[in-house]
Amino acid sequence: MEFSNKLQKLPTQFFAALVQKVNAAIAEGRDVINLGQGNPDRPTPAHIIKALQQASENPQTHKYSPFRGIQELKEAAANFYKREYNVDIDPNTEVAILGGSKIGLVELPMAILNPGDYMLLPDPGYPDYLSGVALGDVHFDTMPLREENEFLPDYNALSDEVKQRAKLMYLNYPNNPTGGTADLEFFNKTVEFSKESEIAVVHDFAYGAIGFDGQRPVSFLQADGAKEVGVELYTLSKTYNMAGWRVGFAVGNADIIEAINLIQDHLFCSIFPGIQYAAIAALDGEQDCVDEQCVIYENRRNALIREAKRIGWDVKAPKGSFFAWLPVPDGYTSEQFADLLLDKADVAVAAGNGFGEYGEGYIRVGLLVSEDRLTEAISRIEKLNIFKVKNVLISN
Template sequence: MKFEHSHVLTQLPEQFFASLVKKVNQKLQEGHDVINLGQGNPDLPTPDHIVEEMKNAIADPENHKYSSFRGSYHFKKAAAAFYQREYGVKADPESEIAILFGGKAGLVELPQCLLNPGDTILVPDPGYPDYWSGVALAKAEMEMMPLIEERGFLPDYSRLSSDVKEKAKLMYLNYPNNPTGAVATSDFFEETVSFAKENGICVVHDFAYGAVGFDGHKPLSFLQIEGAKDIGIEIYTLSKTYNMAGWRVGFAVGNASVIEAINLYQDHMFVSLFKATQQAAAAALLSDQTCVAEQNAMYESRRQAWITACREIGWDVTAPAGSFFAWLPVPDGYTSQEFSDLLLEKANVAVASGNGFGEYGEGYIRVGLLTSEERLKEAASRIGKLNLFDKKALTTDFNNGIIQNNL
């Protein structure tokens, strides 16, 4: 007997990355050497000292019991100490921090915590596709905020109609940005706080790539802006900062009423994270951060290797300012999907098609800098052999942002 799925499940958006994985796996099964730059899964292991803390925590029988409903005070206190140390932001561990089963879980939960069916949420376009999942589950309505290159991939609130501003109750932002690699300025965040206060909108800043900034610039926390905690929260995941993607651990910090809504929802959905995971996560936040600095330097080196290699084949691309993604224009005559399919079929290079991130992603592809510099250079070389670009090489001075044609 086959049972029908609920209306909620049938209305969920298609999982964008599932189709990409299927295509890549097919090529691998055919025996091809695929360089997969299409996903956002960190390629390095979790640092040893965090793994050792986890081993010790697993061996403690006290951690084999049910966790406290709203999580370990030790972990929440560590999260508060982390924000104070890294960003100068004070947060009360009990009322202003909620433990999450990874950043994605929090992002998908939040519309169900704060919205009623038919309510409006402002969502970046292009943006992380799983934002849409939470909206669908809440039966809410999305209003897309275009992110265009001319504005540094920052939304323009003046483009929103007065009707949309009045209806909107929630807004998602994400800087450093997935997929564009753009970063936010303090002026933009200040504008956001004013806009949200004026219109009664709760801001959720997805700070997944908060540890990955380039050219000597540390990404801004939204909560560093005066008044930000009054109108919003920030979601932080340990997946990228500490290569703990498979551990599924993160936290939300900020406005106490929103934190309470998350905790109340999770009281009914879960008990809490495995206590050993929380113990290891606290150790990651409180321990020496040399591993984070070294990792950031590695991503910056990969960025330089990739952008330089692309320019050497004549591909006029812009270096990302943050995150471990590069957002690249497709050649004339191709859609994003056509170009992505071509690279996989003819060069055995997998990338994420920009249209999978929204309407305004059309015309771009996303590349993850999540393999060695050698493989990144090899990927660019394979693409170059397709003869899609003007053969005059382009070079970039990463320190001064100077772009030159080598004629």
């Protein structure tokens, strides 16, 4: 039996191919330091696990959840946004519960666009955005994220044709894969651009809890008029190390939220209630675990950047997320360099071209192993003698 045309148009799963390469190396008995993954390495905080255990013992949680999620979780999401970002959210009309934010990102083109419509995507960007393009049977143009522009899109550089035909745009800050961040001024400009061009905005805030150097990531909904033009998707995967739990939410524009809820009425019967009660415990509980985790990621970032510079690798420190976006040395493509590191140094990284055309020339490194393993990874790369340390004259 042949797959449908829709399934045949789906992009190759970039991360699946990476995992296969890494697993093959491990199967050979090699000690691979896997810096290519995006899977949090630390456990879910104990109070969240306890909330799931307690909820699971209640027979009421063994029944179907309300289609659009339990009311208490919607209220917890609204309270979270008020406490963390001073943004007012109506839990009844401006919250949609998601089985992980990926679901929202993939289903939104189907929910608010028609076949043949256009959307704008960041390049480089999260590869699964393209899954939504294929399943929605829509087209896309890209917004280059360049290092010289702090990995922010330049709306003025977009052609009139592109701006006129786009109906939806995706943004993601702190950014995967570049580690770039956006400030309130940028989001205010985004709202202005959205209104002028009549383009709805979806902000993927997956790494919203992870900012460095004393800078807290900004929510798109903090911009004036943001709820008039778009929504923000938040996941508990990174903030609370709940990647496998599959729970998140969308907040913002009531019409877009209703579109999400309506399509999910037909696709899902919400999430296991026990997980929803655990999510409430995460959002409503003490946030010390979040702050502590951010410190750990920053220390890992500092160790990676320090060691990379020590061996002569000209790198810049990411401002947020748990990724570093490192330039490939002259003479290599992103994929060639990634393959070299795995084959010759047993260090796995993600090739930048897997995130789009403008990802070529970089690799993505995850801060999801200990500082010692990050230091060891750079030591292994040093032995390849690719980088040369510049001589520094030290005077007495």
